[in-house]
Amino acid sequence: MNEFAMIFRNTFQPEAKFSPEEMQNIMQQWQAWMGGMAAKGQLASSGNRLGSDGKTVRPSAIVTNGPYAEVKEIIGGFIVVKASSIDEAAELAKGCPTLTVGGNVEVRSIIPMGAN
Amino acid sequence: MQEKELIPYLYRTEFRKITAVLCRLFGIEHITIAEDIVGDTFLLAAETWGLKGVPANPAAWLYIVAKNKTRDFLKRNTIFNEKVSPHVQYSTDESHEIEVDLSSTNINDSQLQMMFAICYPGIPPESQIGLSLRILCSFSIDEIADAFLTNKETINKRLYRAKEKLKQDKVQIEMPPASEIGKRIETVLTTLYLLFNEGYYSSSRNTVLTKDLCLEAMRLTHMLTENESTDKPEVNALLALMCFHASRFDARVDKNGELILYEDQDISLWNSELIKQGERYLNRAAKGELISRYHLEAAIAYWHTAERDSPEKWEKVLSLYNRLLMVEYSPIAALNRTYALAKVYGNEAAIIEAEKLGLDQNHLYHLLLGELYSEAERQKAIWHFTTASKLTKTSADRTVIRKKIEKLKH
Amino acid sequence: MKEFAMVYRSEPMGEIKLTAEGNMEVSKEWENWMGSAAAQNKLVSPGLRLGNEGRVVKPGNVVTNGPYAEIKEIIGGLSVFRADSIEEATERAKSCPILNVGGNVEVREIIQMNG
Numbered sequence: 233m234n235e236f237a238m239i240f241r242n243t244f245q246p247e248a249k250f251s252p253e254e255m256q257n258i259m260q261q262w263q264a265w266m267g268g269m270a271a272k273g274q275l276a277s278s279g280n281r282l283g284s285d286g287k288t289v290r291p292s293a294i295v296t297n298g299p300y301a302e303v304k305e306i307i308g309g310f311i312v313v314k315a316s317s318i319d320e321a322a323e324l325a326k327g328c329p330t331l332t333v334g335g336n337v338e339v340r341s342i343i344p345m346g347a348n
Numbered sequence: 349m350q351e352k353e354l355i356p357y358l359y360r361t362e363f364r365k366i367t368a369v370l371c372r373l374f375g376i377e378h379i380t381i382a383e384d385i386v387g388d389t390f391l392l393a394a395e396t397w398g399l400k401g402v403p404a405n406p407a408a409w410l411y412i413v414a415k416n417k418t419r420d421f422l423k424r425n426t427i428f429n430e431k432v433s434p435h436v437q438y439s440t441d442e443s444h445e446i447e448v449d450l451s452s453t454n455i456n457d458s459q460l461q462m463m464f465a466i467c468y469p470g471i472p473p474e475s476q477i478g479l480s481l482r483i484l485c486s487f488s489i490d491e492i493a494d495a496f497l498t499n500k501e502t503i504n505k506r507l508y509r510a511k512e513k514l515k516q517d518k519v520q521i522e523m524p525p526a527s528e529i530g531k532r533i534e535t536v537l538t539t540l541y542l543l544f545n546e547g548y549y550s551s552s553r554n555t556v557l558t559k560d561l562c563l564e565a566m567r568l569t570h571m572l573t574e575n576e577s578t579d580k581p582e583v584n585a586l587l588a589l590m591c592f593h594a595s596r597f598d599a600r601v602d603k604n605g606e607l608i609l610y611e612d613q614d615i616s617l618w619n620s621e622l623i624k625q626g627e628r629y630l631n632r633a634a635k636g637e638l639i640s641r642y643h644l645e646a647a648i649a650y651w652h653t654a655e656r657d658s659p660e661k662w663e664k665v666l667s668l669y670n671r672l673l674m675v676e677y678s679p680i681a682a683l684n685r686t687y688a689l690a691k692v693y694g695n696e697a698a699i700i701e702a703e704k705l706g707l708d709q710n711h712l713y714h715l716l717l718g719e720l721y722s723e724a725e726r727q728k729a730i731w732h733f734t735t736a737s738k739l740t741k742t743s744a745d746r747t748v749i750r751k752k753i754e755k756l757k758h
Numbered sequence: 759m760k761e762f763a764m765v766y767r768s769e770p771m772g773e774i775k776l777t778a779e780g781n782m783e784v785s786k787e788w789e790n791w792m793g794s795a796a797a798q799n800k801l802v803s804p805g806l807r808l809g810n811e812g813r814v815v816k817p818g819n820v821v822t823n824g825p826y827a828e829i830k831e832i833i834g835g836l837s838v839f840r841a842d843s844i845e846e847a848t849e850r851a852k853s854c855p856i857l858n859v860g861g862n863v864e865v866r867e868i869i870q871m872n873g
Contacts, residue, residue: 237806239833241826280838282763283867287844289851290862300767300864302828307765307866310836312806322813322821336816338826340833341809343774346639346781637779667786670793674804682797689790704798 233314235276235342236321240328241305242335244284261329269313269324279311308335312342354402355394362407363390363486366414368458369450371483372521373418376465376514379483385421389414415448457523459484460575463568465521467536468514475510476539477546478503485564494557495546529577536572537586537642540565544590559597566590573632584633585642591626592649595619607744610652623653644672648684662691679707683716695720711739718752726756759840761802761868762847764854767831768861774809782807787855795839795850805837834861838868 250258269275284306286299299306308330315321318341325337363386370382389410403409466479474496481487481495493503524532547561569587572578599617602608630646648668651661669685682705690698699720707713714736721729730753737749775783795801812825812832825832834856841847844867851863 237808239826280761280763281869283869285844286864286866287848287851288862288864289848289854289857291857291860293852295848295852299866300765300828300862302831307864318811318813322815325813325815326819326821328815331815331817334817336814336826338833339813339815340825341811343776343782343807343809344637344780345784345804345807346637346777346779637781666793667789670789670796673793673796674801677796677799677801682799685793685797701794701797704794706798 233316235312235314236318237310237312237338237340237342238321238325238328239310239338239340240308240330240335241338242308242330242333243304244306258329258333261332265327265329266311268327274314274324275311276314277312279309281309282307305336354406355390355397358393358406358410359390360486362410363387364459364484365455366411366450367483367486368462369448369455370414370418371462371465372458373448376519376521379511379514381421383482385417386414389417411450415450418448456571456575458521460571460578461521461523463536463571464524464532465514465519467532467539468517468519469535470517470519471510471513473539473542475506476535477543478506479510480539480543480568481561481564482507484568491557494552494554495550495561497550497552523577526577530580533572533578533580533583537569537582540569541586541642543568544593548593555601562590562594562597566594573629581633581635581638582640582642584629585640585646588626588629588633589642589646589649591622591629592646592653595622595626595653606747609748611656615656618653626650626653639671641672641675644668644675648672659692662688666692679705679710680712682707683710683712687716687719690720695723709739711736711745714739715749718749722756730756759842760844761870762839762841762844763805763836763866763868764839764847764851765836765864765866766834766854766856766861767828767864768834768856768859769830770810770825770832771834771859774807785855787858791853791855792837800840800850802838802840805835807835808833831861 266275266278282299284299286297286306288296288298288300290296313321313324315324318339321339325339328335328337330337366386366389367382370385371379374382392413393406393410397403397406462483463480466483467476471479478492478496481492482489487495489500489503489507493500496503523529544562544565547558547563547565550558550561552558566587569583569590572580572583573587595618596610596613598619599613599615600608626646627650630650633643633646648665651665651668655661666685666688669681669688672681673685683702686698686702686705689701699717702713702717702720705713714732718729718732718736721732733749733753733756737746737753740746740749777783792801792804808825810825812823814822814824814826816822839847839850841850844865847865851865854863856863
């Protein structure tokens, strides 16, 4: 079993667009997806959800406001899963709720760092 | 051996062995009864041997008497008998007597199992150490009180509460299953490391006692390496670490009992046998990919014994402290890292790093800054040393600091 | 105290060096930079170092090969730090070694679960 990172991206959507019922639905979708993987021992880490503010630091200490915005999509969060191959991890990613609202999931291999 | 030392010597080596076997026999609810039976055995030994001379095989005598006392106790307490732990062996004769197995295998197994039972996260660390000293190391209550620089009543209360909690939580005296052993060993190692540090960093003047604490910690850690299911890389790493530290016992303290700092120690007083042992265990620890904090600390200790001063050493030590801090933060590691950084990148760079540590209530922080400012800004150095002196709690430290200030003023 | 993720981006750096045990070989600069934060008790987690293998999953079960390439840059890894403010975290990011190879650091606040 190896570990793979899943990074969720979407264009920035202010929460006000969704009704409470729709938001409840979104939450349940995430819980079902994460819970399903956890139950099968496929979830290594529930990772973090990132706030929409940000700063980007570039060489020569140039700092711009806002998340990295070379493209329209920004990172919403990430998790770590266990799978026997990157393609198997990609299969898991197909169930990610961000895809139903136009987002995408980047799946990447992880290089072990060795420390306990 | 002189006869007046015989009982204390046997007490130290045999009390823990017999007690461990009886604890396991009776179960966690009756540790005190086990202690009492063994205590009574030794009392009988003192009285009988004083009268009739020491037997040819004193340890065997103790074992026979302890077995007899146990059988007598169980006969007198039939209700107790019925509830005794399922590990009890019954002999085949009609009297259904309880067999007390004092073979070396059972003694070893019992001690290991007691180690796991005692190093239970549900009781505070100092209670784990206290119980370990009592049950696993045969320390008397007085000796434990000395070790913790407190009094008998405090220790008695502490041990009583700990035993009650173990009873309450129904802690089992058994080897943890293979799936849990990694996690359980963590707790045991933490306790053994704390025990070692109690001795190594103790401000007690009783150097015989403090050395004893370290040696006991090493003996118990060594026991883990001798058993296949507990002979893990991190256990070997911890033992290596202890060996390296212990190798400097005789060089650390001068004839007046005052601390000698590492850089001033007489290398010829370092115990090369212990250093070799440390290297041996460090090699044994180098199995598998996971590096525990003990691996990192042992490697640092290794570099300190290998040589005093060289650019390569300090680069390695800095790297090891970086990695150690990434695994777990501690103010001491943060300060030591900064010292290593000074050796590699110079005092100015280290001062900048030091001032970001947020440790200005810590006397060691001021000691470090005093060192770092010593060459370039003497007044600042003296100010920091003086502050360190005000913040420290031990007179040994104050003496060391006073000497540093004097050195600067000349 | 808040927690901040730092996401490291740069152009793909080619083959990644591993130690004999198969772990990431960390350069002195990275180790010192992280170690400095750790010494201040401000490193929450060294985080993840991402390999060159990747897939991007899009709506409609579309899967493409390779890491997500934002123009020419890809994410090399991320770590989590402690700081009182995003300004403090940003200050720290200015000494991140990724900047020495023309990369950049995105600093984002982490949404805490426990208030």
